Amino acid sequence: MGRRRTSLTPILFIIPAFLFILTIVIGPSLATVYMSFSVEGKLTLEKYFEVVTETSPKKALVLLPEGLEPPPWGALVHNIVWMAIHIPLVTLLGLFLAYILRYTIGSSIVKAIIFIGMVIPMVVGGLIIRFMFDKDVGVVPIVFDVLGLESLAKTWTSYPQLSLLALILGSVWLWTGFSLTVYSAALHAIPASYIEAARIDGAGHWHIFWKIVFPLVKPATIIVVIMTMLWDLKIFDIVYVATLGGPGGSSNVLALVMYLYMARAIDYNAAAVVAVILTLLTIPPGLWLALRGVRSGR
Numbered sequence: 001m002g003r004r005r006t007s008l009t010p011i012l013f014i015i016p017a018f019l020f021i022l023t024i025v026i027g028p029s030l031a032t033v034y035m036s037f038s039v040e041g042k043l044t045l046e047k048y049f050e051v052v053t054e055t056s057p058k059k060a061l062v063l064l065p066e067g068l069e070p071p072p073w074g075a076l077v078h079n080i081v082w083m084a085i086h087i088p089l090v091t092l093l094g095l096f097l098a099y100i101l102r103y104t105i106g107s108s109i110v111k112a113i114i115f116i117g118m119v120i121p122m123v124v125g126g127l128i129i130r131f132m133f134d135k136d137v138g139v140v141p142i143v144f145d146v147l148g149l150e151s152l153a154k155t156w157t158s159y160p161q162l163s164l165l166a167l168i169l170g171s172v173w174l175w176t177g178f179s180l181t182v183y184s185a186a187l188h189a190i191p192a193s194y195i196e197a198a199r200i201d202g203a204g205h206w207h208i209f210w211k212i213v214f215p216l217v218k219p220a221t222i223i224v225v226i227m228t229m230l231w232d233l234k235i236f237d238i239v240y241v242a243t244l245g246g247p248g249g250s251s252n253v254l255a256l257v258m259y260l261y262m263a264r265a266i267d268y269n270a271a272a273v274v275a276v277i278l279t280l281l282t283i284p285p286g287l288w289l290a291l292r293g294v295r296s297g298r
Contacts, residue, residue: 029279036272051273075252076277078164082253083232085168086175091224093172094179095217099209101180102187111184115177122174126241129170133157140166157243160250167242167251174238175231179224186220187213226289233282254278 037043097114101107117125133156135141145153156166190213198208236255239245245252245260254274262271 032272032275035269036276039269047269047273051270051277075254075257075274078251078253079233079235079281081164082168082171082235083229085165086171086232087225087228089172090175090179090228091221093176094224095183095214095221097176097180098183098187099213102184111177111180114180117174118177118181120174122237123241125170125174126238129167129238130157130242132170133162133166157251158247160248163243163247163251167239170242171235171238175228178227182220182224183217186217190216222292223289226285229285230282233278254281 036047037045039046101110104110120128132138133140135153135155138155141153141155144150152162156162194212194216195208198212203211234255235253236259239251239253239256240259243251245256255278258271258274258278261267261274
């Protein structure tokens, strides 16, 4: 048998895509990494120590009032707090709503209303969050005022103790539509015979939910958790619009600090450091999700 001739056609099609990725993705990424280590032409870890040790970089926080010390929380800690609160709420709320609405008349209308948070631009979402927690027009302070809780009937985004929590709770509405959609698809994939058999055996809704539904939607839960984690790490829009990291850096996040270093402090090396740190944090969950998808597709 003669040798099979290798066609160069696939390679010719790959070359433009490779050059595009090299120019747009790989090249700038390598330049960013180099810039993060470069200080006055020398390779050093100086910028990394500077960025990591400053819990709230004063030179990047233009809105920090004179004489006011930043709270002892850094942007990285804010992202961690965001994930610790946001991921459980979005996951459980999306699963609960998907399960309840599956047996509710007119559920498609309710799902469409909830999904609005995913459709609107995040900049608009940030403005909505800002007004939601405003003392004069916001629904949240009004509710607490009716309940007699004067300590919470105020503009949340104006207080360091409440500004980050206000953004996190507001983002729950913006992202719940995603988890609701994923869980709705996962619930429809569960054979109806499983639920009917459990009901015949006398199982109630609560028992069916925890013993049958919850274990069977585990793949969907993994997707929701990982995607929400990635969204929380790169959150920027709603923070920039609603608080710009204030007051006093109390709602700063990594992506916003990177922007402030670059656009306000004009410190591109420090901005590159934050970009590298943010990338290192997002790669493991993204890579794990991608490898899991490849394995499940085999």
